[in-house]
Amino acid sequence: MNKYNFDKIIDRRGTGSIMTDCLTKVFGRDDLCPLWIADMDFEVCPAISDAIEKRASHHIYGYSQAPESYWNSIIKWIRKRHKWDVAHEEITFVAGVVRGYAYALNFFTQKGDTVVIQQPVYTPFRNVAIGNHRRVVSNDLIKKDDTYEMDLEGLENIFREQKPKLMVLCNPHNPIGICWSKETLTEVARLARKYDVVVVSDEIHGDLGLFGHKHTPFASVSEDAAMVSISFGAPSKTFNIPGVTSSWCVVKNPELRKPFFQWLQVNELNVPTWFATVATEAAYTYGEEWLEELIPYIEDNIIAVEEYCKENLPGIHPVRPQASFLIWLDCTGLKLSHDALIDLFVNKAHLALNDGETFGNGGEGHMRLNVANSRGMLLNALEQLKNAIYTE
């Protein structure tokens, strides 16, 4: 018997949620089933809401500091879930992983410097660099059979010829959901050290390994990785608390860490709100049981999508994710132009998914589906898609 009810449908409209309240702004209409931005439709683990409510019921919200127990909860979580030892001095708070990446980009690179990303990839990797007047080069992933690989030869060529200052690694990789292997990560680290490239490793999806796949923290794979990396993680995806904006940054190498952490400190970019520390500590201390129930629910949703597509939507092939709650749908079998594909999903099927092209090279003909929602709603959405395709 399950303790948590992930089938419960909760109306999020009118709460300011981007998922439901920005449909018209982003998709041009409001009558869509929302399956896009990467948060979940599930209620948080009660330990988190209880802790926030308890603290909120004390009606003085003055300046607050992060207690030792907050730091210890992060350190213990990382050690237990990822077998990675992090010392207190190696970790700091940042209010969001994208912000953390933007801080690292601004600190470790200059205008005009080259930054490497690996498309198709989470859109802000490019936008943050371009918006800060950096030059972006993509070492595109290689599609192989039913998955994608990193082009390590291409990466070395870029490192050698274009002399980037920084690379952003998406580990696990959004939108495809790949848990990069230790071997691949070790080679990235070796190359980065050889060519003096700082690697920002975004590990925000790291707690959500699926179907037996395990996340490997980049900085843990070798001495090279520990020396070149700035790692970011968070309880936000794991426990559905991205609105709390609580993330952490780990830097092992003191030559990178000391000046970077000092810069964050003087600019007060590492100061958490009480809301963030209370939610994070509760999540990492009491949330494991909830997470252990969440993961099979998501796996079953993925299987449901796979089976539905196999039986009813032969033009759509879901690439099975190894982590997180996003499925990369290969829709090239529908043989539609970009505009026709978007029109099919939005105007005919009334579904809001992420347009694959927004993830850059390799995103053409793909859509990203968020399956962190009740199975009933998900199956209805697939039915809407089938009806839209077959009433063409």
Ligand SMILES: Cc1ncc(COP(=O)(O)O)c(C=O)c1O
């Ligand atoms: C790879 C990746 N990094 C970062 C984020 C956003 O992180 P934050 O809200 O902490 O900035 C997301 C959200 O979808 C993501 O998929």
